[in-house]
Amino acid sequence: MNDTGHRAGKPAHPSGFLRLAAFVLAACLSLFLLACSTQASGAAVSAVVPSFPPLPESEGLRIAIASDLHFDPELRPGSAEPYEAAYNQELVDALLRDCRQQGAELLLLTGDLCNAGKAEHHRALIEKLSRAREDGLAIYVLPGNHDLAPVTQTGFAELYADFGYQQAHSRDRASLSYCVLRGDLMILMMDTAGYSIGSIDLPASHRPDFETAFLAGSTLQWVEGLLQEAAERNYHVLAAGHYNLLPEVSRNPERTGYYLKNGDRFASLLRQYKVPLYLSGHQHIRSVYQEEGLTELLTEYLLAYPTAYGVLDLSDKQIVYTPRRIDVDAWAAESGSADPILLHFAQWQQDELYRSSVRTVDDMCVKNPLSSQEKALAAEFFYRTMDSFWQGSLHENREDLLAAPGYPYFLRSSEGYAYGWWLRELIETTSPLLAGFSLSW
Numbered sequence: 303m304n305d306t307g308h309r310a311g312k313p314a315h316p317s318g319f320l321r322l323a324a325f326v327l328a329a330c331l332s333l334f335l336l337a338c339s340t341q342a343s344g345a346a347v348s349a350v351v352p353s354f355p356p357l358p359e360s361e362g363l364r365i366a367i368a369s370d371l372h373f374d375p376e377l378r379p380g381s382a383e384p385y386e387a388a389y390n391q392e393l394v395d396a397l398l399r400d401c402r403q404q405g406a407e408l409l410l411l412t413g414d415l416c417n418a419g420k421a422e423h424h425r426a427l428i429e430k431l432s433r434a435r436e437d438g439l440a441i442y443v444l445p446g447n448h449d450l451a452p453v454t455q456t457g458f459a460e461l462y463a464d465f466g467y468q469q470a471h472s473r474d475r476a477s478l479s480y481c482v483l484r485g486d487l488m489i490l491m492m493d494t495a496g497y498s499i500g501s502i503d504l505p506a507s508h509r510p511d512f513e514t515a516f517l518a519g520s521t522l523q524w525v526e527g528l529l530q531e532a533a534e535r536n537y538h539v540l541a542a543g544h545y546n547l548l549p550e551v552s553r554n555p556e557r558t559g560y561y562l563k564n565g566d567r568f569a570s571l572l573r574q575y576k577v578p579l580y581l582s583g584h585q586h587i588r589s590v591y592q593e594e595g596l597t598e599l600l601t602e603y604l605l606a607y608p609t610a611y612g613v614l615d616l617s618d619k620q621i622v623y624t625p626r627r628i629d630v631d632a633w634a635a636e637s638g639s640a641d642p643i644l645l646h647f648a649q650w651q652q653d654e655l656y657r658s659s660v661r662t663v664d665d666m667c668v669k670n671p672l673s674s675q676e677k678a679l680a681a682e683f684f685y686r687t688m689d690s691f692w693q694g695s696l697h698e699n700r701e702d703l704l705a706a707p708g709y710p711y712f713l714r715s716s717e718g719y720a721y722g723w724w725l726r727e728l729i730e731t732t733s734p735l736l737a738g739f740s741l742s743w
Contacts, residue, residue, distance in 0.1 A: 349655065357613055357624055358622065360615040362615065365409070365613070365615075366406040366408070366611055368397055368409065368611040369584070370601075371416070372387065372414055373423060375422075386606050386607070390417075394604075395430060396628050399636070400611075402437060407439070408484065412444050413444045413543070413544025421453050424453060431465060443465045444491050444495075445495045445544070446544040466480060474521050475520070477521050487540065488531075489541075494543035517562060525571055538743050541577055542580070542582070545562050546562070546585060548596065548598040560585055572596055573596050587602055587603075597741060599623060609630060610628065620742050620743065623738055625694055625736070625738065631648055677715070678708075691728060693737075
């Protein structure tokens with residue numbers, strides 16, 4: 303596997319311009335997700351729904367990874383503007399069903415379990431997780447920046463005792479970090495969450511600021527002790543946290559908000575002990591970056607197109623990653639749902655993606671007018687590009703998209719907006735690693 307450093311295909315040490323581009327990519331995609339979450343007026347289109355390809359056969363342990371559930375039982379669908387986040391309870395159920403259907407033995411949830419950190423929300427989520435656990439799916443959780451206010455650290459560990467903390471081989475005294483063992487596999491579940499001062503109730507966990515996450519020095523010492531143990535016992539090791547670790551996955555010009563402030567120290571430890579993979583979330587955009595023997599996989603937001611999670615197949619020799627789109631339609635039919643959106647969720651999401659592409663072009667054309675035909679071609683191009691990106695096939699469609707008749711019209715409509723140069727960069731540099739990869743232990 304290439305080790306030159308990838309975040310959507312960017313070089314290992316990009317210029318300041320490309321760092322800014324990475325930040326604008328995150329900002330633009332966040333705005334696009336917001337656009338996708340509102341209902342458009344007008345007739346629905348018949349966008350083509352990609353198939354649900356089967357996962358490869360697993361030769362060992364299959365682990366599912368999901369992030370940013372943002373569970374909120376107070377948020378429910380309305381008749382006027384249906385959107386994914388309002389179906390958060392149903393999508394969690396669909397996720398758990400899909401994990402079991404695909405043969406996962408273990409599910410790692412890398413933070414932002416709940417949207418508002420309320421104890422009653424955590425308890426409602428735990429009811430769902432408990433049913434999956436009773437069906438044989440082991441689940442280990444981490445806190446994110448949304449999970450710990452008003453719930454405290456101690457309260458979080460007590461609530462999720464059955465989901466990692468009670469099974470821990472070792473727990474850090476300065477945070478909610480812990481380690482679990484599954485045979486000869488050690489999983490480091492790192493608490494990287496940003497806290498408010500009112501949420502701190504464990505020793506040595508004071509932090510000087512509230513803008514960036516970090517790992518305390520004592521936590522790093524604890525990690526090093528575990529890595530030494532793993533080396534002595536010949537364990538394989540995976541690491542997971544909510545915040546991002548490698549700099550080009552999400553670093554923005556202000557160097558705040560997304561990544562671990564002292565992540566270089568943690569990354570150095572992982573490299574020293576030959577840990578191949580770090581799992582994260584937080585940014586809501588699937589991303590893969592490699593640097594100096596360490597790969598970071600950022601799992602996307604559950605509550606937006608394409609409603610996906612990741613699958614790791616572990617053998618003695620390698621780790622194989624495959625992205626997996628959840629078959630919500632199958633869950634809805636199996637559960638007896640009468641909601642037409644859930645019963646045809648894949649088509650509804652696909653149509654929403656198309657409609658949001660039309661709205662984006664329409665909004666830009668207020669400043670940069672196009673004819674009706676030109677706008678339609680520009681919107682079709684934008685839809686195809688975004689769909690390819692989320693599906694992990696943009697690298698395969700690169701040449702066709704650059705030659706598409708709607709591309710020049712999209713560039714004309716986006717003059718004066720970030721979308722133009724950003725989309726060109728996205729098409730030209732997106733990495734095939736988003737569609738899956740393998741790593742050697």
